[in-house]
Amino acid sequence: MKKSFDFAPFISSLVAIICGLVIGFIILLVANTKEAVPGFVTILTGSVAHGMKGIGQVLYYATPLILCGLSVGFAFKTGLFNIGGSGQFLMGSFGGVLIGLTCKSLGPMQWVVALLFATLLGALWGAIPGILKAYFNVNEVITCIMLNYIALFWVNMTVKGNTALFNTLRNESKDIPAAATIPKLDFDKFFAGSSVNSGIVIAIIAAIVLYIVLEKTTFGYELKACGFNKVASKYAGINENRSIVLSMLIAGAICGLAGGIMLLSGTGRHIEVKDVIPNEGFNGISVALLGISNPIGIIFSGLFIAYLTAGGFYLQLFHFSKEIIDIIIAIIIYFSAFALIIKMMLTKFANRNQKPEYEVIKEQKARKDAGIAFKDLKVKEE
Amino acid sequence: MEEYAIEMRNITLSFKRKIANDDVTLKLRKGEVHALLGENGAGKSTLMSVLFGLYKADSGDIYVNGKKEIIDGPVTANKLGIGMVHQHFKLVHNFTILENIILGIEETKGGIIQLADARKRVVELCKKYSFDLDPDAKIEDITVGMQQRTEILKMLFRNNNIMIFDEPTAVLTPQEIEEFMIMVKNLKAEGKSILFISHKLDEIKQVADRCTILRRGKRIDTVDVDKVSKEELSEMMVGRKVSLKVDKSEAKPKNVILEVKNLVVAGERGHKDKVRNVSFDVRSGEIVCIAGIDGNGQSELIKGITGIKPIKSGTISLDGEDFTSKSIRYKNTHGFSHIPEDRHRDGLILDYNMANNMVFQQYFEKEFSNSGFLKTKDIIEYTQKKIDDYDIRSLNGPYSMTRDMSGGNQQKIIVAREMSKPHKLMIAVQPTRGLDVGAIEYIHKEIVKLRDHGIGVLLVSFELEEVMNLADRILVMFEGEIVGEFKDVKNLDLNELGLYMAGGKRMNMKEVA
Amino acid sequence: GQNQTSSASAEPAAESEAPQASGESFELALVTDLGTIDDKSFNQGAWEGLVKYAQQNGKTYKYYQPQEAGTNAYFETIELAIEGGAKLVVCPGYLFEEPVYLAQQSYPDIHFVLLDGEPHNADYSDYVTGTNTMPILYQEDQAGFLAGYAAVKDGNTKLGFMGGMAVPAVIRFGLGYVQGIDVAAKELGVDCEVVYNYTGQFAATPEAQSMAASWYNAGTQVVFGCGGAVGNSVMSAAEGKNQQEGSFVAKVIGVDVDQYSESDTVITSAMKMLANSVYDAISWYYDGTFKGGQTTVFNVQNDGVGAAMDHAKFDTFTKADYDEVYNRLKNGEWDLMNNTDNADPSTALTLSNTKVTYIQ
């Protein structure tokens, strides 16, 4: 009776990926038979074929994907749907840019403070739906959607209205001075030509921390309990409202951190003052789902989607539009929804040779009769 | 050869690794009441679900009125005149009684549902069976008993001749059980054939003609109820002798443990208070039972005391310490233990494994955590010990998904957990609900043991037998108030108690106090 | 054009190891910013010029889209184009100023055409235009001027400007537009009103449609829809108003290219000859007369901007009137204000006969 590692989710994700790729290949074939094979090879190997630069780019693209995926996945684990990642990302971007452009006096600490502030703003933006859900029973999905737009307009208004931040020539936030960008950790040398920086390290650390929080701590135990069963959690004395707020707050913080990292990457990204919600938060949903909301799984799904996305970028060398990648990813996500079915088939397969329940229980009884005697109840003596 | 209403021949059905029905044969004579008896998880509900077309058997045949039929769903079952009242009612909570009854067999004109005829028939049926039901009341607003009558109406409305009742009495008050028994006899008199699942031997003796006993998925025997004793039945069921009477010594109450004063708990918005100015105490070493018909404020009283529901006014103290405005966590760690009324809703995280549920009240204690980190190994070891102590059966021991365990074993997790943690007061609400005699016997013994260790026990039960078996003192609750107190349980007149429960009589509680 | 990796092999060492994944190579490339080549105005204009040249001269061509917005991403996309065999890369938009600044140094053998901007580094401290780079600027203010002038001369006094995002080109269009209005109003001795707004994005949205409709409803006669698909929302609103009134009361001025085919409500368009300028730039490259190292400005002097008259729907304003004002502008009669530091014409300009209502 040992805890066995559950491979089923991984295998079902793998099956989904294979299905998505096969269908993607068929679409390529239909669209342009001649180039389908090299095109498909490019999707699969484009990044590797571009050497360290290609791999560096994958890591760079994976950074926001992993972080936003973690945010959505973490909320999922605690029974909440964080569809407000984009707003939180935007708030974080703003926080990063604000400190990055105005607080030169912080010196070498500037990027650290900027990231902390980004995280803080993201946390605030995540906490609002949490608070409204916990204390006013407002559905977090709707608050998140509304807050995406509010963040968008507020950030645009504030950036535009602040001469220290706004580059009127380009209608976007000013360039972050190199002194305020996050460290490259020599990645720019190792992965020469790519944009990768310490952001990916932060993302992976965040994933590991969240994994430990969820699986190894009492705090994670409480959050998950609330996610599974609010009523029972309350019965056990867990403050379920606090859990909801904290969980959304953490989710928001991670998206905010992602926003800060991307804007402080020194890759020439800016807050564009346009009325379009950034995609990062929604991409996070896909990453979280493919990674079955498991922080470690999310590292891999983020890397995988980044890898495909990069492959899609190189696919432009052929007569294909890069939307094909979105189609393939969508199909993969769609098939990952079938995890349950795949899992069931796997269990059936795995259980073929297992003992029926009665025998297991019989063994258990035998062991009990043989060894451990019935202990007296442990009650507090008066 | 005799023609049976139902013949289920050699039914075998398995869920994954579990064989729920193993070559079971069941024959229901026309016009008889046939009881189905068995431990928790023996396969009774499963067998009936096969008959009703909800599950598909792996092998075996079903004959209805002598003809072989394939019952692939409730529609077919209905066509064959089979109706079923499920263990967990199948009612839509925000529909009216009438809507629930016509669901699936609606009459329409021009696409629009016509309710007038159906309402007339329902009213007639209510009159005929003296059901006091308002067809337009919403399910969520009526009592469990009324919900059951709605389920029965559903069958009557569909003119079902073969009726299956899955543990119908588990949720009823003594009076309601009485009425139910009469109704079953009436239905039988009308020529209906009835399958009746129960753990309660008294009931089986009272209404059933024959009884089929299942154990671990297998049919043990089918007997004429008149020809066997209760003891024999229970022995067949569990495979060993069980004592149906709890033997316990005289209580030796000592100091006051729990003291509740003038407690008021509000009702749903717009409704009157659910608990009205209730005062009582529980001493160490005694079992105080709150008796009463379901829905008279017992749940709210307990929720108010434990802190799950906010109270309007009043005070609560434990062992002299004021507990009124303490958090749930504080109460749980400073003397309360609580077996909640609904194990799925309140007591367990079904998606956690057994080990995690076993420490649900203690995971934060030094024993199981270290500066915020769970001591997984210690938790597993602790759980393994509890599994052995309480004989909790599951497939993967501490790692078993709680959701995959049977109800009885799930309940054992809660009992083990609450009894093992340090406490001064045990609050147990319906601790044996839906459990088989073996399990009930076990839990009752444990509760008495607690008492003898000097714990105060506050027990809420809707089952009179349980109340009479366990209580050292009985409080009767009616419409949110305590209307009677009985100290001499042994010589208590049951009819008298029933009168109090139904609101026909009340004591002046000030005098009692 | 099986040109294979000739251009790639001429690259600096860092990139030469990158394999040529594609079998085909494309000599002429256009890299878009996040927009697409079919935006009906800016990018599309540039793309059409490229396609026209390529097809006439049998050159291979392709466009590339970046993965995200940002200097690095644009630079990476330029590199991809080069990997795809590009000899000349057209980069439409000021967002390419930095990427081209970097690329012109890294890839001295590749030629770049930069529209709407001049190469510079991130903090604007260094402006360098390599000999392999040809920046092209347009005097959109002149095009806006002509359109605004014509609209007022045609008898309109209540006008509107709905820009997409407040980027330099759009701002210049708007500033010129308002100045044209004011000049015409002075000449006619009338007073004009202009409602003025930047919607914040280059997309057709119900919001933009609704705002335009509210303007028309309040009596505005002509709206200059300046910024990609925003114009489509303006046209939609104008069509609605006209149908409702049963007469041609709501009119639209198109932008970048002659947008008459988009809607019957378009009376003229403020054009910059994107296609022509790109076409010319490419042909100069193949002629060996590539004008690298210096900025080429397209304006009325070289017929690089203007208002569309071929399909114009003016009541009284004629081609002769247009030619007259065009020449006056060419002769320097007006020195137009086109500094984009201030996007709000009500404060940026001193106007005599025009009242601008700027919606922040």
Place this chain on the structure above:
Amino acid sequence: MQLLYFLIQQTLLFMIPLLITALGGMFSERSGVVNIALEGIMVMGAFTSILFLNFTQGFMSGNLQLLIAIVIAMVTGIVFSLFHAIAAVNLKADQTISGTALNMFAPAFAIFIARIIQGVQQINFNNTFRIVEVPILSKIPVIGDMLFKNSYITTYIGFLILIIATIVLYKTKFGLRLRACGENPQAANAAGISVEKMQYAGVILSGALAGLGGLVFVVPTSTNFNATVSGYGFLAVAVLIFGQWKPKYILLAAFFFGFMKALSNSYASIPFLFELNIQSYIYKMVPYVATILVLIFTSKHSSAPKASGIPFDPMQR
């Protein structure tokens, strides 16, 4: 007064697509299947129907063309939503996952196909569908000016759908069964109702209506379609929740949201609002902030269908 009529007319433009799509979502969720794929379905519906408009430009009268386009949009929505139904109903899959997948798929697919068919991703159409005024009805005081002038046939279709949806949901056998499946599928199953069939019906209806919603969204606001509905599918989800899964409140929610939107875009034409000299960004925020504020006061008791989002398992007690 004129201004009010104008505001109402503008409100309708925002409100009708939201109303139609949210009603679609209502059918799905009331049957027990959460459908966050509304955005994607809208895109697909708009895509095929606008492609049709583009192809048949000038071949037939405006409103006939529009009616056929409506059918095409609905059929597309149905076909596309079937993927969601297969995942949610047959395969008991996580409904968020398949919804997310469809949302991601739709715009990419629309661009991909548009490029293959016509080279560019935008699809043009001529808007010849406006109804200047409806004879007779437009003469009714107040209402005539508000609803029967400068309108689209889709506006009336929207209201018609609202009325039909209300009747279907509350008065018909289908509606009763559908609601039963969303609240307690086990009960519905035991009553002999095929939960699977009802959930298919719910999802298909949501597909049809969201597909239509996509067309209705694009037609009045532009002269081309660029593979996006600007997040209105998500707003429709918000309206559905805001509207408590009930037709009449969905109407109110859609109206509230639409009116706020109309106001925030036309405030410059309303003298006293313009003179307040508030930035347009503030006005842009107003609808979203107001929605949250209203929800704070109205959400205490949510009436989400109980079984919505939970895959139906007949074996579960």
